Amino acid sequence: MADKAQSRAMAAQLLQAFLSAGAQEVTPDILQPAEALLDLYGEDIRARAYVTADPLRGEMMLRPDFTLPVVQEHMANGADPARYAYAGEVFRRQDHRGPARSNEYFQAGFEVFDRADPEAADAEVFALFASLLANVNLSATIGDMGLLRAAVDGLDTLPARKAALARHIWRPRRFQHLLARYSGQIAVPQARVDLLNGVQSDAPWIGLRQPEEMAARIAALQADAAAPPLPVTSVTALNALAALRCPASDAPAQLRALNVAPLDPAITRLERRLAALEGRGIDLSCLQFDASHGRSTMEYYDGFVFTFTASDPALPPVATGGRYDALTRHLGQGHEIPAVGGVIRAGLLADLEAQI
Amino acid sequence: MSMIKLGVPSKGRLMEKTFEWFGARGITLKRSGSEREYAGAVEGAEGVSLVLLSAGEIPRELASGRIHLGVTGSDLVQEKLADWESQVASLAPMGFGHADLIIAVPDCWADVDCLEDLDAAAHQFRAAHGFRLRIATKYHRLVREFLTQQGVADWQLVDSQGATEGTIANLTAEAIADITSSGETLRANHLKILSDALIHQSQATLFAARAADWSGQKTRLAALEQQLGLVAPAL
Numbered sequence: 001m002a003d004k005a006q007s008r009a010m011a012a013q014l015l016q017a018f019l020s021a022g023a024q025e026v027t028p029d030i031l032q033p034a035e036a037l038l039d040l041y042g043e044d045i046r047a048r049a050y051v052t053a054d055p056l057r058g059e060m061m062l063r064p065d066f067t068l069p070v071v072q073e074h075m076a077n078g079a080d081p082a083r084y085a086y087a088g089e090v091f092r093r094q095d096h097r098g099p100a101r102s103n104e105y106f107q108a109g110f111e112v113f114d115r116a117d118p119e120a121a122d123a124e125v126f127a128l129f130a131s132l133l134a135n136v137n138l139s140a141t142i143g144d145m146g147l148l149r150a151a152v153d154g155l156d157t158l159p160a161r162k163a164a165l166a167r168h169i170w171r172p173r174r175f176q177h178l179l180a181r182y183s184g185q186i187a188v189p190q191a192r193v194d195l196l197n198g199v200q201s202d203a204p205w206i207g208l209r210q211p212e213e214m215a216a217r218i219a220a221l222q223a224d225a226a227a228p229p230l231p232v233t234s235v236t237a238l239n240a241l242a243a244l245r246c247p248a249s250d251a252p253a254q255l256r257a258l259n260v261a262p263l264d265p266a267i268t269r270l271e272r273r274l275a276a277l278e279g280r281g282i283d284l285s286c287l288q289f290d291a292s293h294g295r296s297t298m299e300y301y302d303g304f305v306f307t308f309t310a311s312d313p314a315l316p317p318v319a320t321g322g323r324y325d326a327l328t329r330h331l332g333q334g335h336e337i338p339a340v341g342g343v344i345r346a347g348l349l350a351d352l353e354a355q356i
Numbered sequence: 357m358s359m360i361k362l363g364v365p366s367k368g369r370l371m372e373k374t375f376e377w378f379g380a381r382g383i384t385l386k387r388s389g390s391e392r393e394y395a396g397a398v399e400g401a402e403g404v405s406l407v408l409l410s411a412g413e414i415p416r417e418l419a420s421g422r423i424h425l426g427v428t429g430s431d432l433v434q435e436k437l438a439d440w441e442s443q444v445a446s447l448a449p450m451g452f453g454h455a456d457l458i459i460a461v462p463d464c465w466a467d468v469d470c471l472e473d474l475d476a477a478a479h480q481f482r483a484a485h486g487f488r489l490r491i492a493t494k495y496h497r498l499v500r501e502f503l504t505q506q507g508v509a510d511w512q513l514v515d516s517q518g519a520t521e522g523t524i525a526n527l528t529a530e531a532i533a534d535i536t537s538s539g540e541t542l543r544a545n546h547l548k549i550l551s552d553a554l555i556h557q558s559q560a561t562l563f564a565a566r567a568a569d570w571s572g573q574k575t576r577l578a579a580l581e582q583q584l585g586l587v588a589p590a591l
Contacts, residue, residue: 042488043512044504046496095438095497167479167509174475174507181472191469191551203463203546207524209481217467217480 002354007106007347011087014108014132014344018085021128023110026084028069030091034059040068040300040330050091062091066109067300067324068331071339074113075332081114087346102347111341113328118338119269122304122323123276125340129308129319130282132344136352138308138318140286142248143293144273145169145322146303147255147266151241154262155234157182158227160220170299172242172292179238184229196225244291248274249284255291273304294322302326304340310352318352319344359405360573360580363417363426364396366408370560373452374427377560381584401583403576412436414563419443421567424577429453431535431558435495444563448586453560455535457495459553462524463546470552471506474531478510481530492516492529495555499533502555521545566591 002010019025031054037045049064063069066086074082087108094101110128112121130140152165161182168175180186195218205211237260246254252274255267274284294305303323310318321342329336364385365371375385384399385406396406407423414428415436427450437443461468468477478489489511493499496513503511514529521541523529533555536542542549562584570577570591581587 038512042509043500046513047500047504097439097442164476164479168507171507171509173505174509177472177507189470189551192473195466195469199466201464201466203548205462205464206546207462207464207530208485208527209462209465209477209530210484213477213480213484214465214467217477221467 002347002350006350010350010353011106011108011346014346014349015085015087017132018108018110018128021083021085021110023083023085026070026073026086027088028063028066028073028086030063030089031060032063032069033057034061036072036331037061037064037068040327047095048092050093063089064092065090066107066343067111067327067341070109070111070341071324071328071331074111074337074339075328075335078113080337081112081116083113084111084341085109105348106346107343108346109341109343111339113337113339115338118303118323118325118340119273120276121338121340122273123280123282125321125342126277126304126306127280127282129306129321129342129344133308133319133349136310136318136349136356138310138352139288141288141290141293141307141309143290143305144266144270144303145294145301145305146269147241147263147291148238148295149302150263150266151238151260154260155230155238157230157234158224160224161227161230170295172295179230179235182224182230183232183235185232185235188225192221196222242292242295244289246289247285248277248287248289251289300324300327306342310348315348316345318348358569358572359403360425360576361405361407361423361568362398363407363409363414363423363428365411365414365427370411370427370429370453371408373560374450377450377452378584383583401580403573404580415444418563418565419567421565421569424565424568424570424573426563426565427560428563429455429558430561431455431457431495431498431556433561433563434556435498438497443567444565445591447562447564447581448584450560450562453558455537455558457498457533457535457555457558459491459499459531459533459550459555460521460536460542460547461531461550463543463548465548468550470550471508474550474553475508475510478508482510488512489531490514490529491531491533492520492523493533494520495533495535498555502553521547562586564591 034051050062052060054060070084089104090107091104094103112125114121148169149166152162155162165178237258240258244254252267252271255263278284294301301322301324305322307317308319319342323340325338328339364374378385383401386397388395388397396408398404398406411428414426415433417423418426419437434440468474481489491511492514494517516523520532520534
């Protein structure tokens with residue numbers, strides 16, 4: 001295992017490479033306000049990050065990743081376009097024992113904020129990472145969350161159903177449950193039947209949620225009950241899309257074969273990205289495409305996603321990244337900018353290089 | 357020679373039931389000295405000493421290996437010990453101290469019966485109020501793992517170490533996750549249990565500490581297991 005000095009040296013070396021690729025260095029604080037992280041990730045971040053208390057600034061977290069502070073800094077006073085690089089420790093609570101579960105490790109990252117040509121920026125980041133990782137034998141997988149989002153958006157059903165499905169793209173279990181519910185494949189619970197038949201509660205009203213909020217939800221449930229079920233063919237097509245895995249070179253053809261018209265613009269973007277990757281010397285036949293890649297582990301990525309992994313399945317990914325346009329919209333208070341980036345686990349890369 | 361230390365809850369029904377459970381298997385546990393003294397004695401088992409502890413402290417004492425065996429609620433072990441199976445082995449469910457860890461919401465929420473409803477209401481609540489729907493609990497780990505695994509979004513946990521049922525009326529939470537046996541307190545506070553959110557069914561359980569010093573105790577442990585009619589997992 002690489003010791004701290006070796007990991008730090010590798011992180012510094014990667015940082016230099018990112019700076020040479022045109023990035024400016026950013027150095028976010030290790031102590032981050034907990035509120036923004038909680039708002040972004042939800043309660044789950046408490047299971048992954050170390051929480052501490054500052055007597056004046058309240059609840060703080062030891063930096064669990066760099067993306068959020070880098071985006072915040074960019075949205076507050078960044079140039080447009082901009083390229084950033086960083087290197088430093090991140091801290092992750094580990095609730096389960098395991099050999100590869102470090103709770104403190106070095107990351108080096110590169111982020112591109114550029115609205116000119118998103119697919120070219122995707123390819124720029126991926127190709128840079130591929131060149132920095134070329135010494136070790138890794139397999140790369142790419143995906144595109146934009147495909148599933150486009151397929152959901154293109155469903156012929158109530159906007160409320162599409163919004164609920166889109167909200168749960170990153171939680172496959174709930175997504176599947178909603179699909180089954182909307183297509184009538186699971187029975188409507190008796191309590192819902194009673195509610196729709198006008199059964200009310202005679203309990204006194206308590207709590208902050210207001211009766212009008214309940215009335216609005218009941219109206220939405222009534223509209224849902226009145227709408228025709230989602231056709232089973234739509235569910236089958238969505239599931240076929242989610243299950244698609246193939247060499248990246250075959251992906252556009254396989255996606256078109258699904259015959260889902262709303263996917264066409266997203267497939268065209270994928271083709272542009274693949275062409276840009278090829279233009280940068282990436283061999284698409286050696287690159288795996290997985291339409292569900294990042295679905296349960298990479299929330300806030302909403303477009304292109306990628307991972308570089310070693311052959312040992314016990315090891316965490318050596319590098320991960322992707323596009324997070326919606327995050328800049330969420331944090332930008334009215335501003336947004338297409339953004340793509342990724343991180344390399346420096347200590348792990350040092351280990352793998354040492355094994356060669 | 358060192359003894360096998362057995363940690364048992366120091367008072368109340370849990371202690372009495374534990375004494376009965378061991379008594380039915382030929383091992384007499386009793387408090388020595390006065391009612392107020394937390395010392396105990398063991399008859400009918402060689403080399404076992406009794407340590408009376410607060411039920412809430414038994415998971416920590418097991419994790420550190422300061423006691424070899426301990427009786428406490430399975431809810432407390434799974435909540436307090438990260439990766440609990442790597443720290444303790446469950447030797448026997450003891451058939452008492454039953455309680456369910458559930459999620460409850462105001463009974464007046466006619467539109468919320470199950471997790472699917474809670475998820476939708478949480479989304480709507482966050483949009484209307486600007487913060488995630490608050491769930492008051494002291495079972496942070498169990499509730500967080502359950503809701504994450506179930507794919508529920510837009511909630512947050514707020515800590516409540518007691519009188520949790522009152523937090524909704526006091527406007528400090530919108531829902532609660534707590535232990536209930538009869539549901540009486542929930543009904544009195546105008547709350548109802550979600551139909552599909554049984555997080556954990558707890559009962560008093562005999563645990564063995566993996567971190568305890570078992571050297572020289574294997575024969576005794578085997579004898580004790582035979583006496584108790586147990587087959588213990590490897591420690």
